[in-house]
Amino acid sequence: xxxxxxxxxxxxxxxxxDSLGYLARLVFRxxxxxxxxxxxxxGVSAGHWPFLRQLWRxxxxxxxxxxxxxxxxDATTAVALRGLEKEGLIHRRVNRRDRRETLVYLTPHARAxxxxxxxxxxEVQAAATRGLSPEEVERLRGLLFRIVAxxxxxxxSSRC
Amino acid sequence: xxxxxxxxxxxxxxxxxDSLGYLARLVFRxxxxxxxxxxxxxGVSAGHWPFLRQLWRxxxxxxxxxxxxxxxxDATTAVALRGLEKEGLIHRRVNRRDRRETLVYLTPHARAxxxxxxxxxxEVQAAATRGLSPEEVERLRGLLFRIVAxxxxxxxSSRC
DNA sequence: TGCATCTTCTTAGTATACTAAGATAATGCT
DNA sequence: AGCATTATCTTAGTATACTAAGAAGATGCA
Numbered sequence: 225x226x227x228x229x230x231x232x233x234x235x236x237x238x239x240x241x242d243s244l245g246y247l248a249r250l251v252f253r254x255x256x257x258x259x260x261x262x263x264x265x266x267g268v269s270a271g272h273w274p275f276l277r278q279l280w281r282x283x284x285x286x287x288x289x290x291x292x293x294x295x296x297x298d299a300t301t302a303v304a305l306r307g308l309e310k311e312g313l314i315h316r317r318v319n320r321r322d323r324r325e326t327l328v329y330l331t332p333h334a335r336a337x338x339x340x341x342x343x344x345x346x347e348v349q350a351a352a353t354r355g356l357s358p359e360e361v362e363r364l365r366g367l368l369f370r371i372v373a374x375x376x377x378x379x380x381s382s383r384c
Numbered sequence: 385x386x387x388x389x390x391x392x393x394x395x396x397x398x399x400x401x402d403s404l405g406y407l408a409r410l411v412f413r414x415x416x417x418x419x420x421x422x423x424x425x426x427g428v429s430a431g432h433w434p435f436l437r438q439l440w441r442x443x444x445x446x447x448x449x450x451x452x453x454x455x456x457x458d459a460t461t462a463v464a465l466r467g468l469e470k471e472g473l474i475h476r477r478v479n480r481r482d483r484r485e486t487l488v489y490l491t492p493h494a495r496a497x498x499x500x501x502x503x504x505x506x507e508v509q510a511a512a513t514r515g516l517s518p519e520e521v522e523r524l525r526g527l528l529f530r531i532v533a534x535x536x537x538x539x540x541s542s543r544c
Numbered sequence: 545t546g547c548a549t550c551t552t553c554t555t556a557g558t559a560t561a562c563t564a565a566g567a568t569a570a571t572g573c574t
Numbered sequence: 575a576g577c578a579t580t581a582t583c584t585t586a587g588t589a590t591a592c593t594a595a596g597a598a599g600a601t602g603c604a
Binding site: 243244245246247248249250251252254255256258259274295345348349351352353354355356360361363364365367368369370371372374375376378 | 403404405406407408409410411412414415416418419434455505508509511512513514515516520521523524525527528529530531532534535536538
Binding site: 545546547549553556561562564574 | 583
């Protein structure tokens with residue numbers, strides 16, 4: 225048996241039916257691996273994707289603001305953006321109104337990539353939710369969000 | 385403003401309402417960060433936790449079998465187990481029936497930790513699902529599992 | 545204007561987990 | 575018994591993302 229069969233893997237997943245944390249880990253990892261497989265050929269890695277995606281929505285924002293929107297640390301953002309800049313996907317400019325800030329802009333190339341890569345999200349999303357009704361997907365999002373909110377509050381209160 | 389307020393962070397989360405992948409990332413990260421905060425004082429890191437947890441269910445299994453059950457790569461398992469061994473949480477012994485295998489056993493210390501640390505899972509789980517009915521939690525697990533299964537199939541078919 | 549303050553960004557070090565490639569050692573067929 | 579095969583485990587290198595600490599530079603009050 226060269227690799228584990230699909231039935232084997234499914235059995236492994238069921239072993240965690242009692243843990244939402246593990247299920248979330250599997251969902252997250254499956255999503256990003258599948259997406260990376262589809263975006264790699266365009267020179268976009270798993271780590272760059274969230275930044276690109278957010279910048280397609282709005283660019284010309286500061287690194288700190290970008291970190292906030294992606295719920296990332298400033299250090300993580302700084303390292304990732306260095307990579308994106310080296311790939312020619314972004315360029316940075318000092319904010320004239322507050323020259324402490326560096327504003328991040330997409331290059332024309334990165335902007336054009338949106339047309340190619342945004343459908344990828346929809347593809348992955350469609351594959352992931354195959355067999356689920358729109359109502360079920362909506363319910364899932366709602367439940368996930370309530371969990372995120374619960375845990376954020378927990379973390380918040382344990383800090384104070 | 386020293387750190388972003390809770391309202392700020394909630395706003396950031398909502399920016400991803402359309403992406404199950406991001407919600408899963410947030411859920412996974414929130415879970416493991418909160419759990420790590422609670423287990424660190426017992427010398428158990430986020431990376432060691434899954435192995436310990438699986439071994440509490442059953443130890444005396446090979447490293448490869450452990451990898452399979454946790455959906456981890458063998459290399460990842462090998463590195464993590466080296467750490468667990470150094471911490472005195474596991475020891476390894478050659479399988480007599482097939483001496484190519486190394487079987488992994490919990491130490492008495494690690495076994496005793498279960499009593500202290502298993503309640504932590506339940507605590508985190510309870511915090512995460514606060515305000516959700518048992519039916520909603522069950523429905524959430526079912527939906528997440530269907531997504532994992534969908535993505536596993538996708539990955540499987542794209543490999544062949 | 546000058547200096548303290550504040551924001552923003554970067555560097556350094558660490559943890560987790562991946563892939564690829566190879567070492568090791570037992571198994572089992574001829 | 576010998577040797578090819580196989581399973582298992584390890585090493586090396588890379589990617590992602592964290593925390594802590596600090597540099598750099600702009601702001602704004604005295």
